[in-house]
Amino acid sequence: MSARAWSVPLCAALVAAGCGDKPAAERPGPGLAAPSSPFAGPVRATIEPLFEQEVLFGGMVVALIDGANVDYLGFGRGTTPDAPPDADAVFEIGSISKVLTSLLLADAVARGEVALDTPVAQLLPFGVRFPERDGLRPTLAQLAQHRSGLPALPTNLDYRARPDNPYLGYGADELYAFLDVAELMYPPGAAYAYSNLGAGLLGHLLASKLELSYEQAVTTRVLEPLALAHTWITLPEAARARLVPGATASGSPAPGWDFDVLAGAGAWRSTARDMVALVQAAAAATAGKDVPLAQVLRATTAPLADAGGGMQIGLGWHITDKGIVWHNGQTGGYASFIGFDPATARGVVLLASSASPLVTRLGIGVFDVFAGAELDLDLRIVEVPGAELDKLVGTYRLEGGEVLAVSRIGDALQLGMDDQQVRLYPRSATEFVVIELEATIQFVFEDGRLLGFVLNLADGQVPAELVTSQAP
Numbered sequence: 001m002s003a004r005a006w007s008v009p010l011c012a013a014l015v016a017a018g019c020g021d022k023p024a025a026e027r028p029g030p031g032l033a034a035p036s037s038p039f040a041g042p043v044r045a046t047i048e049p050l051f052e053q054e055v056l057f058g059g060m061v062v063a064l065i066d067g068a069n070v071d072y073l074g075f076g077r078g079t080t081p082d083a084p085p086d087a088d089a090v091f092e093i094g095s096i097s098k099v100l101t102s103l104l105l106a107d108a109v110a111r112g113e114v115a116l117d118t119p120v121a122q123l124l125p126f127g128v129r130f131p132e133r134d135g136l137r138p139t140l141a142q143l144a145q146h147r148s149g150l151p152a153l154p155t156n157l158d159y160r161a162r163p164d165n166p167y168l169g170y171g172a173d174e175l176y177a178f179l180d181v182a183e184l185m186y187p188p189g190a191a192y193a194y195s196n197l198g199a200g201l202l203g204h205l206l207a208s209k210l211e212l213s214y215e216q217a218v219t220t221r222v223l224e225p226l227a228l229a230h231t232w233i234t235l236p237e238a239a240r241a242r243l244v245p246g247a248t249a250s251g252s253p254a255p256g257w258d259f260d261v262l263a264g265a266g267a268w269r270s271t272a273r274d275m276v277a278l279v280q281a282a283a284a285a286t287a288g289k290d291v292p293l294a295q296v297l298r299a300t301t302a303p304l305a306d307a308g309g310g311m312q313i314g315l316g317w318h319i320t321d322k323g324i325v326w327h328n329g330q331t332g333g334y335a336s337f338i339g340f341d342p343a344t345a346r347g348v349v350l351l352a353s354s355a356s357p358l359v360t361r362l363g364i365g366v367f368d369v370f371a372g373a374e375l376d377l378d379l380r381i382v383e384v385p386g387a388e389l390d391k392l393v394g395t396y397r398l399e400g401g402e403v404l405a406v407s408r409i410g411d412a413l414q415l416g417m418d419d420q421q422v423r424l425y426p427r428s429a430t431e432f433v434v435i436e437l438e439a440t441i442q443f444v445f446e447d448g449r450l451l452g453f454v455l456n457l458a459d460g461q462v463p464a465e466l467v468t469s470q471a472p
Contacts, residue, residue, distance in 0.1 A: 037064045037071040039369050044073055046375040047362065051076050053381060055425060055435070057251035058333075058353035059085040059244050061272040064366070065283075065340065065347035070276050076353075078244050087273040088230065090243040091351040092256055093336045094266045094329025095196075096275070099300070100231075101203040101264035102144045102316025103222045106299040108206055116141035120148070123205040128176045131184045138188040143202040144315040145305050147191065149184030150198045164255050164332060167267075171260045175201070192307045196265040199316075203264015214263050225292045226281055231270040233263060243269070244353040246333020249436045250414075250423045254333030254355065266331060275338050275349040282317075283340040283347055286325065301325050301342075324367055328360040337363030346370045357438050379433055384426040389413050391471045392430075392443055396452055396464040404464060406453075415441070 043062060050056040059076035061084075074084030085091075108114045114123070119137045121130040130137065131149075138148035153159070156178045159166035185193065207214040210221075215233045223231055235243060246254040259267035285297035303312035303319045310321040317325050326339030333353065337360050340347030348366040352359045358377065365375040392413060396404050404417050406424075413424040413432065424432035430443045434455070443453045452465040 037066060037069070039064050039066075039366070040071050040073060042369050042375060043366060046365075046377070047073075047075055050358070054251065055379065055381065056352070056354060056356055056358065057249075058247040059089070060350065060352040060359075061085050061087060061089060061091075062362075062366075063087070063272045063276045063349040065276060065279060065345075065349070067345045068280070072272060079242060085244050085351075085353070087276075088242060088271050089351075090230070090235065090239055090269055090271055091336065091353060092246065092266075092329075092331045092334040093268050093270050093275070093351065094331045094334060095199075096270075096327050096329040096336050096338055097264065097266045097268040098144075098199045099278075099316040099327050099338075100218050100222055100268060101199055101206070102300050102314075103293070103296055104206050104218050105140060105144055105202060106296040106315055107221045107293070108209070109299065110296055114140060114206070114209060120201070120205065123209055124179075125176075125208075129180050131179070131182045132188075133184040134187045136188045138184070138198075140202060140205070141304070141315065142188050143195075143198040143205075145192070145313050146194045146198060146307070147189050147305055147313075148195065148198045149186050149188050149190070149193075150182070150195045150201070151185060152193070152195050152197065154178035154182070154197050165257055166332075167257060167259045167262055167265075169260065170262060172204070175204070175261045189305075192305070192313065196262065200259070200262025200265035204261050206264075215267075218268075222293070222296075226278060227292075228270070228274045228277055230274045231268060233259070233267045233269070235269060242271075246331070247354040248333065249354055249356040250421065251354065256333065257331045266329065270351075272349050272351050275336075275351065276347075279338050279340050279347045279349060282325065283342060283345050286340075286342040287345065320364075322367070324364070326363065328363065330355050330357070330359075335359035339363055339367070341367060341370070344370065356435060358435060379425065380427050381425045381433065382427060384429050386411065388429040389426075391450065393471055394450075394469040395467045397467050398462065398464050403467065407470075 059078045062073040064071045072087040074086055076084055078085030078089050109116055117139045119139055121137050124130055133149060142148040156174055157170050162168055203214045207217045210217050246256060248254050281291050282297050282301055284291045285294040286301045300315040301317050302314050304314050307313040307318055312319045317327055319325050323343060324339055324341055329336040333355055335352045335356050337350040348363055350359050350363050361377055369375050392406050393408055394406060404415060406413055406415055414421045415424055422434055422436045426432050432441045434441060440456045441453050444451045450466050455462040
């Protein structure tokens, strides 16, 4: 991966870092009964230190599902600093919205209004072009499976212009203008590539077909039959006081996101209690039980196509090689995870008010706890004396010429470009974890002299040379 290729997502993904106040310790709140599950202790023992060490910020609700039994655990701060969020606190759920969009698709298929193989172009307004490749046009199912060939985002959605609310104001006119010039990355069905554009387009097309707004369509077709009364795009006045304030992965305040035509990709807000009800219904339906929307739910959780890395995908839901059915989500100030094991009827919901990738790792890790293993995030964070941190402060240059700065913030280091910063968590005096990038940084010394660092990403390494040291 080139240095330039890394620096572009840095500018898009990084946000101003801040240590923030230490979150309140977990205690039972109005919607948090004392947990009875044998799995609650190991989960709490993993998550509490993450808040104490300021690896996680904001607040979090974890729901441990064992059939009909549910334990809710609250961490950090909710709508007030002195109590954690509870089961009825409201969070943005981000891309878990794609599950709701896919349920709307499955419902429309069950009613005979569309088919999984209905071409996308067939539902667009007259005169709106839709790309094809090798004579193939994407279908509705391929939008739900991220196998349409569409890119992750439309090129005329300038997220850098509104990094705090990137989808705001992107409407149907902008979408159709993009489709007029768009090209598919590969033939439809040939490969998996996660696409917010595809999921958002799916929601828009289905709503247009049903002659409803997208929010009305999902509410009447999906939420009401499943009795999910506390899941919304537009928050009612009474629910606004229960919305937990969002934060970046580094703890800085982050505003909510607002969607227009691409709402199907990530616009919904919900509670842990509602998400538990969704997971329980999906698990019961997958097990063949008679629940509301059972046929629709089963249609979404059945593996239909390859999603790479041993993963499969149904409609919206992903399925691991161990059979775990799951989806996650992340917006600028929130992260979420839902999942269940059809074989055991055990599942988990995590809703967090900070945009940390660790939430997904925690969600997947809970299934290890269910299996009797430890929940190990492999962070290995240690304390490093300030004098050792000071040795690393300075400016560094990537291969493409971009300059990054490593600076002190309190008792920690941060890495940044312009006004965008991420915190560095030490594994040793020279190796650090970059949680936002799911990467590590290794600072390189030769004969006691600092030369630079190497950023270790999942798909390659990015070296940077020291330009100016600011070490005392």
